[in-house]
Amino acid sequence: MTLHQIAFAAVAAVTLISAVFVVILPNILRAALFLVFTFLGVAGLYVLLNAEFLAAMQVLIYIGAITVLIMFGIVLTQQLMGARIRQATQVRMVVIALPVVLIAFAGLAKTFIRPFASAGEHVAAAPAPVDAGTLHQLARMLLQPYVLPFELASLILLAALVGAIVIAKEEKD
């Protein structure tokens, strides 16, 4: 096992284990805290893929903004703070879910491992993903060949902003 593989195993374990805690913890504030570790793990995966910029964005947006927003939501909603929420911890659910998940996972593994191994030379022949790692090149990609999707994303934000205002606006009667 190379160092890279060991690092991957560690990061993946952190991501998956904290994801499980997010789902099973009855206290919603703790569940939200574990969400931070899940997002951190995903950021770690980006680092392992040489996408440092994406990793930084992941930390900034998912941990810095989204999780904090969730926390605010929980703290400001009185009934939620101390509440114990029944999550998917019932034995019956697990008994039903486990075989389904295992079968699905086995199917996925069977589907994915072989073709990626055999199609390896093919994927390599495809245009190598341009070094999105360095900020400079990323900016170049976004503003040259991918300028249209980039601008389109701003249109999504505009629609979302107008929509959010419509929904949250106070009724003035």
Place this chain on the structure above:
Amino acid sequence: MRIPVDPSDWLILIPEFILLGTAIAILMIDAFAKAASDRSSPWISLAGTAGAIVAAVFLWGNPLSGFGGMIVNDDFGVLVSTAILTGTALAVLISVDYVRREELPAGEYYALILLSTIGMLLMVSSANLIMIFLSLEVLSIALYVLTGFARMRPRSQEAGMKYFLLGSFSAAILVYGVALIYGATGTVDLQSIADELISPGVLGNPVLLAGAGLVLVGLGFKVAAVPFQMWTPDVYEGAPSTVAAFMSIGSKAAAFAALVRVLIFAMGGLRPEWLAAVWVIAALTMTVGNLVAIAQDNIKRMLAYSSIAHAGYILVAVAAANRLGLQSIPFYLIAYAFMNLGAWAVVTAVTRKGEEAVGLSDYSGLFWSHPVLAGSMGLFMFALAGIPPTAGFTAKIYVFMAAVAADMIGLLIIAIVTTIISAYFYLRVTVIMFMERPAEPPVVTVPTPLAVAIAVAAAGTIWLFLFPGVTQSFTDTVARLL
């Protein structure tokens, strides 16, 4: 992929830019002159939509592609865009008095309608999986908000929330499919995917098949195909009638265009693999849509199931994937824009404040108080059922011909049988309006813009029956793409 963006590439997007400028103008007027905006925004939107139609027609006939092949402007795209813009124009017309009556914020309403239309148009001309996803998001986010636009009505809120949750989930499935297709082919460009599929190593790759399947699920949700249709009746029932009218044609047309581009243009070489899936989905969609529609007493829910059923017929043309099929899809969508918007316009007229009077019984004896309104509704019901002399008949005949040409006799039989079944619930509305004669027939007011919309829709429904060749000569050029 290092393709420089040529400044002239932006010319392809003129219709979208006209709509965007209009939307921003409406928002600005709304911010600075609220009273003026309430009166003027529908007319500004209508002018913008008309401008976009003119621009789209000017783009007709000279196939262009830009942004390194991300956006194509071919005749197929222009035809579907015409269907979408027709739907938008009619939806704006029927909204004029509705928005006032329901006291909805006018500026934001029309701006969101236009933003959603931009997403639809971009989705039609996308030739790149990333663009398809992003334009899907633009059109969906605006629609989620529009669905829950009547904030004071819990039904509308519930519908908006439901649509948002299920829609986000289906978008995630679509992205997963895009990622798998990229993993198998190394590209998100539809033309390059088509080129990759020539090599046998890629063709049998299960990752590619899984990706294609997930994309089919994601887009199937948007066109309301069974078994991804669960949201449709609740959303159509809860959403403001005008919004339901708008999305029943717009998001369906856009998603079908994307489906055609992905399945036929990019993955035509994979047809033996995806045919079985599309076959089953089409058969289920026609059957479930038409059978469940029979049991509906609420006209909005009935039209929702009718819209599911029509998605099934268009899916037959997609499954055929031949010349006739490609010709019939734009024709079907344009015909559907007229007849379905017309039916929704009548529903909007009969509905009273707060989305009351949506039961079939509210149409009882409508003919005796409003003969013209009831006559138009009868025409639209005939058209949706596929009875001549209406565009619905011609559209269905084209689809059936495509199925025959593709040797899909089983699917053809299901399509014909379900069409006959569907006549029952469409004609029932007509019977209720004409044959029943209650002591007090319903009295409704039909404002002028709404009347114009109904007249245009009725004229279009008959016109496309009399002169199907108008679009036929257009669609001939589409078929040459194959």
